[in-house]
Amino acid sequence: GAxxxxxxxxxxxxxxxxxxxxxxxxxxxxxxxxxxxxxxxGPEFLTYFNYEAQQDKSGLPNDRFSAERxxxxxxxxxxxxxxxxxxxxxxxxxxxxxxxxxxxxxPGTRLTVT
Amino acid sequence: DAKTxxxxxxxxxxxxxxxxxxxxxxxxxxxxxxxxxQIHSQGPQYIIHGLKNNETNExxxxxxxxxxxxxxxxxxxxxxxxTAVYYCIVRSANQxxxxxxxxxxxxxxxxx
Numbered sequence: 001g002a003x004x005x006x007x008x009x010x011x012x013x014x015x016x017x018x019x020x021x022x023x024x025x026x027x028x029x030x031x032x033x034x035x036x037x038x039x040x041x042g043p044e045f046l047t048y049f050n051y052e053a054q055q056d057k058s059g060l061p062n063d064r065f066s067a068e069r070x071x072x073x074x075x076x077x078x079x080x081x082x083x084x085x086x087x088x089x090x091x092x093x094x095x096x097x098x099x100x101x102x103x104x105x106x107p108g109t110r111l112t113v114t
Numbered sequence: 115d116a117k118t119x120x121x122x123x124x125x126x127x128x129x130x131x132x133x134x135x136x137x138x139x140x141x142x143x144x145x146x147x148x149x150x151x152q153i154h155s156q157g158p159q160y161i162i163h164g165l166k167n168n169e170t171n172e173x174x175x176x177x178x179x180x181x182x183x184x185x186x187x188x189x190x191x192x193x194x195x196x197t198a199v200y201y202c203i204v205r206s207a208n209q210x211x212x213x214x215x216x217x218x219x220x221x222x223x224x225x226x
Contacts, residue, residue, distance in 0.1 A: 004157075033213060042201060042216030043158060056213065091157055093214075102148075103214060105157030 002026075004106035006092050012112045013082055021077045021109045025094030032075050033093040033103060034067055043091055049075060082113045118202045123221040126196075132189040134220050136202030139183040145206050147178060148214070149187045151198040158201065158216075161187065192224045 005024040013019050025032050031050050035043035045059040051072040060066070064082075069075040079086055089110050093103040119137040126132040138147065149161040162169055162176045164185075169176045175188040189196055201219040206212055 035214075042152075042199075042219055043214070045213035045215065048213055059213070089155075093157070102160035102163065103158075104160070107157055108155075 004092055004094055004104055006090075006106040006109050008109060009107060010110045010112075012114060015083060015113055016081055018078065018080045019082055019111065021079075021090050021111070023075045023077070023092030023094075023106060025073065025075070025092070026096075026104055028096070029094035029104075030097050031095045031101070031103075032069055033095075034075070034077050035091045035093065037089040037091055037108070046077070079111075082111075084113045087111055087113045118204055118217055120200075120202050120217065120220045122218065123223070126189075126192045126222060126224050128194060128224055128226045129191055132192040132196065132222055132224070134187040134189075134200050134202075134222065135184065136187070137184045138202070138204050141182050141204050142206070145204045147176065147182075147185050148203040148205055149174070149176065150201045150203065150214070150216075151196075152201070152219075153195075153198040158214075161200075192222075194224050194226065196222065197224045198222060 007022045033048040034046040037043045047057040047060055047067050049069040052069050064080045067077045089108045091105055091108040093105045095101040095103045146163050146165050148163040150158040152158045162171055162174050164176045164178055178185045199219040199221050201216050203214050
């Protein structure tokens with residue numbers, strides 16, 4: 001595709017519900033990253049994949065957060081039993097390979113937990 | 115990853131050069147300096163990166179000091195659309211697919 005896309009762009013959910021956020025990386029990009037961004041702060045790393053393998057999930061805040069990329073392309077970030085503190089912008093990025101490659105970011109999903 | 119220090123905010127007049135400094139005194143030999151910017155609520159946008167030598171592309175120039183402990187991002191002719199938060203990030207190129215560690219960045223305000 002032309003760029004990284006994410007869906008939905010906005011999600012409002014009630015506390016305790018599960019949500020799934022989707023990321024479509026740039027076609028052919030090997031690496032895919034998830035970040036979370038609170039208002040007024042820089043993006044905070046959550047997890048990343050090379051192909052379908054989850055290489056680092058050290059940034060996931062707790063076990064309610066999980067991510068998958070089963071076929072090495074589209075990725076889903078799932079938050080179970082959402083809490084109000086999970087409200088944030090969730091951003092996905094992809095890059096063309098390992099090492100010194102720039103990351104291209106999607107528009108993000110604004111999650112609001114009420 | 116090494117940490118970076120940037121001024122919180124800077125102002126620049128439209129048409130003038132914007133020089134954004136960054137200190138990274140603990141940078142390692144295999145770590146690159148990256149610059150990204152974020153305009154309003156959009157996703158971060160890659161600007162430029164370098165290792166030792168100065169770099170230039172269609173967006174900006176990156177000047178890295180000889181000891182690599184600091185760098186300056188130069189926007190040669192700033193426009194109103196360059197108003198954004200600019201992030202200086204140090205990142206290892208050795209490990210495959212390393213994440214970007216964002217600090218607070220510099221908020222650049224370009225005015226007419």
